[in-house]
Amino acid sequence: MRALQFSEYGPSDVLRVADAPEPHAGPGQIRVKVLASGVTPGDWYLRSGRFRDRLPIPLPHIPGVDAAGVVDEAGAGVTGVRPGDEVFGMTDLARLGGANAGYAVLTLWAPKPAAWSWTTAGGAAANIETATRVLDLLGVREGTTLLLEGAAGGVGTMAVQLAAARGATVIGTASTRNHDFLAGLGATPTTYGPGLAGRVADLAPGGVDAVFDCAGSGSLPDLVALAGGPARVVTIADLDAAAHGVHQSRTGGGQGADPQSAGALDAAVRLAGQGRLTVPVAAVFPLAEAAAAHELSESGHARGKIVLTP
Known part of the structure; x- marks a missing residue:
């Protein structure tokens, strides 16, 4: 071949x-x-x-x-x-x-x-499995306010939709050109970089419950501060996670087809059939x-x- x-x-x-x-x-x-x-x-x-x-x-x-x-x-x-x-x-x-x-x-x-x-x-498949696994690690559910750093990429776009399907409120960071795109997926968009804490405070006066970092842009100290501690942050992209006390979850998950991962794809098929996952x-x-x-x-x-x- x-x-x-x-x-x-x-x-x-x-x-x-x-x-x-x-x-x-x-x-x-x-x-x-x-x-x-x-x-x-x-x-x-x-x-x-x-x-x-x-x-x-x-x-x-x-x-x-x-x-x-x-x-x-x-x-x-x-x-x-x-x-x-x-x-x-x-x-x-x-x-x-x-x-x-x-x-x-x-x-x-x-x-x-x-x-x-x-x-x-x-x-x-890989983005669905990764997004689902991290949302589970963070305990994202109905009523959760999730900050998603790097929301317009492959994993980010899946995480926006899957979190919204759970009933979560999603704030997604991206460049300005991607804001309308993210809004169409179910996120409230904002820009990344300096001043993020103030922008997030305006969008979520009660704070955020969890942070999912898909970008690996060096923003973990700010994200930890926004979340109120490293235990409420998971990254898939920042190799310095341990230095900040943050859990790093590998893209693509673990080895083999464990039942939880299989369930992630099955759930995605159901959402796709309902027109709720693209x-x-x-x-x-x-x-x-x-x-x-x-x-x-x-x-x-x-x-x-x-x-x-x-």
Whole structure:
């Protein structure tokens, strides 16, 4: 099969589309013919070598942790799905990749909502799982006031909608050009940066109950102060979290398809069927132009998810 790969760490130009062995579904897994797959910040963190000491990977490496496609193999013990079914889901995160290819093995999946295109579904799973996990960690529910730093990105756009569906009030930070976009998703928008505390106080005179940092922009001291303590803040993007007493939750979650993660995708399918969950797509690139996709992700200016097609 053809797959996106890198054989050395470095800038985006180390990416190549080349032949790779086809994977096969093991116990509890399915294989799909990939029709769309996502690009996450973790993909270019790995490619750049930023995590080479913390998360060593065998090279060559196929990036990508979420994909959508048509099932063509089901492993031992798999029930409720069969070849020909249309699904979206995630790879085994112990591998830290494998989705940006002609075929991908998924350990977590759900039926593709009829209202979603293939590109929409291809970029959905990892952001849904991450957003749901962090909202659970923060105890976001009806009546919660949530501050979401970096709300216009892939995880942020999912977190806005999922928190709003729980009955929470969401204040989302983004550049001014994205304010109308965020309001359309269910957030009250404001700008990030100096003066954030005053702007949030104007929008939430009673304060905020929880803070979800998707940006990793160095704002954790301010976010901790706004939340009233580090226990009410979770980041997925700031590597200095421990220095501020803040919990860092890895994008894409833990390894394998635990029941809670599976429930996150099933809940998303229900919301999509009700017209209450969309997946904003920032851009779609063919696999051969993956370097440009990685560069857009690195820029930090993508509004929503970046998706690759075969």
